[in-house]
Amino acid sequence: MTIILNPAKSEWKDLCIRPEIGKSYIENAILDILYKVRTEGDKAVKHYCEKFDGFSPDSLKIDIKEIKAASSSISAELKGAIGKAMANIEKFHAAQLIAEQPVVTSKGITCWRKNVAIEKVGLYIPGGSAPLFSTLLMLGIPAKIAGCNLITICTPAGKDGKVNPVILYTAGILGITDIFKIGGAQAIAAMAYGTETVPKVYKIFGPGNQYVTKAKQLVQQDGVAIDMPAGPSEVLIIAGKDANPAFVAADLISQAEHGPDSQVVLTTDYKDLLSKVREEVEKQTKLLERKEIIEKAIENCRLILFASLQECIDFSNEYAPEHLIINSSEYGKYTGKVTNAGSVFLGQYSCESMGDYASGTNHTLPTNGYARNYSGVSTESFIKRITFQEVTQEGIRELGPDVEKMAEAELLTGHKNAVTLRLKK
Amino acid sequence: MTIILNPAKSEWKDLCIRPEIGKSYIENAILDILYKVRTEGDKAVKHYCEKFDGFSPDSLKIDIKEIKAASSSISAELKGAIGKAMANIEKFHAAQLIAEQPVVTSKGITCWRKNVAIEKVGLYIPGGSAPLFSTLLMLGIPAKIAGCNLITICTPAGKDGKVNPVILYTAGILGITDIFKIGGAQAIAAMAYGTETVPKVYKIFGPGNQYVTKAKQLVQQDGVAIDMPAGPSEVLIIAGKDANPAFVAADLISQAEHGPDSQVVLTTDYKDLLSKVREEVEKQTKLLERKEIIEKAIENCRLILFASLQECIDFSNEYAPEHLIINSSEYGKYTGKVTNAGSVFLGQYSCESMGDYASGTNHTLPTNGYARNYSGVSTESFIKRITFQEVTQEGIRELGPDVEKMAEAELLTGHKNAVTLRLKK
Numbered sequence: 001m002t003i004i005l006n007p008a009k010s011e012w013k014d015l016c017i018r019p020e021i022g023k024s025y026i027e028n029a030i031l032d033i034l035y036k037v038r039t040e041g042d043k044a045v046k047h048y049c050e051k052f053d054g055f056s057p058d059s060l061k062i063d064i065k066e067i068k069a070a071s072s073s074i075s076a077e078l079k080g081a082i083g084k085a086m087a088n089i090e091k092f093h094a095a096q097l098i099a100e101q102p103v104v105t106s107k108g109i110t111c112w113r114k115n116v117a118i119e120k121v122g123l124y125i126p127g128g129s130a131p132l133f134s135t136l137l138m139l140g141i142p143a144k145i146a147g148c149n150l151i152t153i154c155t156p157a158g159k160d161g162k163v164n165p166v167i168l169y170t171a172g173i174l175g176i177t178d179i180f181k182i183g184g185a186q187a188i189a190a191m192a193y194g195t196e197t198v199p200k201v202y203k204i205f206g207p208g209n210q211y212v213t214k215a216k217q218l219v220q221q222d223g224v225a226i227d228m229p230a231g232p233s234e235v236l237i238i239a240g241k242d243a244n245p246a247f248v249a250a251d252l253i254s255q256a257e258h259g260p261d262s263q264v265v266l267t268t269d270y271k272d273l274l275s276k277v278r279e280e281v282e283k284q285t286k287l288l289e290r291k292e293i294i295e296k297a298i299e300n301c302r303l304i305l306f307a308s309l310q311e312c313i314d315f316s317n318e319y320a321p322e323h324l325i326i327n328s329s330e331y332g333k334y335t336g337k338v339t340n341a342g343s344v345f346l347g348q349y350s351c352e353s354m355g356d357y358a359s360g361t362n363h364t365l366p367t368n369g370y371a372r373n374y375s376g377v378s379t380e381s382f383i384k385r386i387t388f389q390e391v392t393q394e395g396i397r398e399l400g401p402d403v404e405k406m407a408e409a410e411l412l413t414g415h416k417n418a419v420t421l422r423l424k425k
Numbered sequence: 426m427t428i429i430l431n432p433a434k435s436e437w438k439d440l441c442i443r444p445e446i447g448k449s450y451i452e453n454a455i456l457d458i459l460y461k462v463r464t465e466g467d468k469a470v471k472h473y474c475e476k477f478d479g480f481s482p483d484s485l486k487i488d489i490k491e492i493k494a495a496s497s498s499i500s501a502e503l504k505g506a507i508g509k510a511m512a513n514i515e516k517f518h519a520a521q522l523i524a525e526q527p528v529v530t531s532k533g534i535t536c537w538r539k540n541v542a543i544e545k546v547g548l549y550i551p552g553g554s555a556p557l558f559s560t561l562l563m564l565g566i567p568a569k570i571a572g573c574n575l576i577t578i579c580t581p582a583g584k585d586g587k588v589n590p591v592i593l594y595t596a597g598i599l600g601i602t603d604i605f606k607i608g609g610a611q612a613i614a615a616m617a618y619g620t621e622t623v624p625k626v627y628k629i630f631g632p633g634n635q636y637v638t639k640a641k642q643l644v645q646q647d648g649v650a651i652d653m654p655a656g657p658s659e660v661l662i663i664a665g666k667d668a669n670p671a672f673v674a675a676d677l678i679s680q681a682e683h684g685p686d687s688q689v690v691l692t693t694d695y696k697d698l699l700s701k702v703r704e705e706v707e708k709q710t711k712l713l714e715r716k717e718i719i720e721k722a723i724e725n726c727r728l729i730l731f732a733s734l735q736e737c738i739d740f741s742n743e744y745a746p747e748h749l750i751i752n753s754s755e756y757g758k759y760t761g762k763v764t765n766a767g768s769v770f771l772g773q774y775s776c777e778s779m780g781d782y783a784s785g786t787n788h789t790l791p792t793n794g795y796a797r798n799y800s801g802v803s804t805e806s807f808i809k810r811i812t813f814q815e816v817t818q819e820g821i822r823e824l825g826p827d828v829e830k831m832a833e834a835e836l837l838t839g840h841k842n843a844v845t846l847r848l849k850k
Contacts, residue, residue: 081828081831084827085828087531088531091528092528092536096525096538100521106512106784106785116765118798133831134835166834202798223654225795225799247846250839251843253843288838290837340809343812343813345814346813346814348847349847351847352840353832353841353844354820355812357832359530360534362812372543372544373650374650375810375811384796386763386769387767387769387787389769389780389785390771390772390775391772391774391776396776399513402505402509402782402783403778403782403783405502407778410559413682413714414675414678414679414682414715415777415782417678418678418679421671
């Protein structure tokens, strides 16, 4: 942890820099995987399963019986919790698709937009050190609400060839049955290009390690859309005088436990808080399972003192954090001033964990400064908006002559002619 | 023009293929331009202006006096037409930003999303064979409505170092004054990385040739967002028995005149129309300025007969055209069935030219099959949606225990701990 006192504005830019992610050194390896899966299909996918995940699958698709059977191994309490989270996420995401009304833009001309689901989408759900069934909720629920026709899941299996039952159970209650036990870049390739078993999709969602991320970037160049570019997860906390140091420390830690490259920043206008939080972090970390990961990430944690909470907000807007926690009873003063952030947590009880799992907001959010130019995943991420227009005879009579003039000024007389012919009639 | 009668469903896939765009052969040249502009700034930009555009600029930024002076060379009629188009585009795009209401997802938990403009955006406006001031309207108006702080324009100058006055006039009435006479990949590089003169932006919009398109794709990997991937412009027309062949031909032609690589497709369930349209195309083309471009594009035009208008719609949904014209009095039956298209024009008077210029819809649309997974540009393209949540003491008491269970099941005990500490208090 580094404590930084009142950095000059000229230093802010450096304080906002995230660690460079090695870009090209894995690119060739990934390109190779993409090419092999594209040309050899299932055969290549199975080869990579064996090579990277250590099991040799008979079938890549998970049997529906296995999905149904998963339920029996999940405790009633966990089922209840997932059910409540699901209801909240549904409520928030269902409110996002507002049908727009047609607009009469000028006499005889009516324009509107219609929400239409992206027909085929693929969700990548990481397995590995944590079985992220919460990510499946965050992606599967808006996909269902949007009305996507085909929703597929790729998720890595363990060495025993099994996928975590909580993921299967969650897929089951979402009604998603096309689940493939494929992880890594080969999963992205299979969804992007299609294989004998895995259907090709039009958009791919979901977090992953650097291989998955790079593969998503690369298939994007081949016409597949992706949710957003991704980097390590991050939190920036703005803590006021009245913030409980134990709460602040716990929130820093919960971000840190995602991985050793997690980005964790505390800002405050109250100097005493810095050392108190530092003590708390050390105390709490000792008691946690993922202690080593946390310690690694916390090493790079910055605790920064600013002159005021307003200055903390200014810095945060420049940093553009994925998660922003404003832990101050005065948060109402600053809420309206947030311009760059993925998701904002207000007050001492709004810890990130609430939004990560169950409060209703989406946890798939822009990292690495992308909060400046991207939104998090929402129901809109699963639809296109198609525009329609209806021009009547009166409409073209009124506006046609203007279109003729503009087309002529752009030297596009064919465009003009399409109007002229209609006006003559 | 190729006439295709009742293609079997198995042939549809091939009929939907767009010509492959050479991908990698220009990539190295573009990477070189990006690197030079990134490291040498204005010096490199000026070098490329001289090399590619044939003029040596003293200043890259256009003087405010020049913007003001442009007005005097524009006819009152054209000004009137631009004014009417602007009003329609504003009306349609202003209706797109609906403020969402907060949602109480469960007791003590309130979540909402807020629309926040992307602070800095750059618009690329092609010059060259046609001065596309209409594109400036289509990008500048939603940028203004969204409330972007900094809106810059890059547009190539001619050999005389001058930018088309209609573009300057249009920028002037939009209130955009940061205009740089830079074209091609060097313009994209300047906006993506910033130079001494050109400010760095967070998102780049606008069409362009293959160099511009490739540059946009490449800077996207460096953290800059782009509006969408682009390919040659395209139209698919569905014409019914009652469609006027002259109108249909004029619409095919107006698409064809964009460039020799324009994609132009006619589908119908009325065989006689095919030859009538072909005759009309030949007749009308002769009279037009951009005859050679049109003839080149029309060469690859496909006129396809299907068994019914429903089958035309099915094919169109598979093709996913940028522009879809349903020229039939029965369009009402099919409007609801469109699932993949950028913008749809209904009935005989809704020619594409109307939407290209003035009806109110945006003309920056997904091409090359991207209508399956992307929307056209809208006011939303210029904003991010930031989520907020407010969890009260009651909120965490109610939902906290569920979050604890879920975090535990994902083996993220740090996440659990952040809730546990608060519940204990």
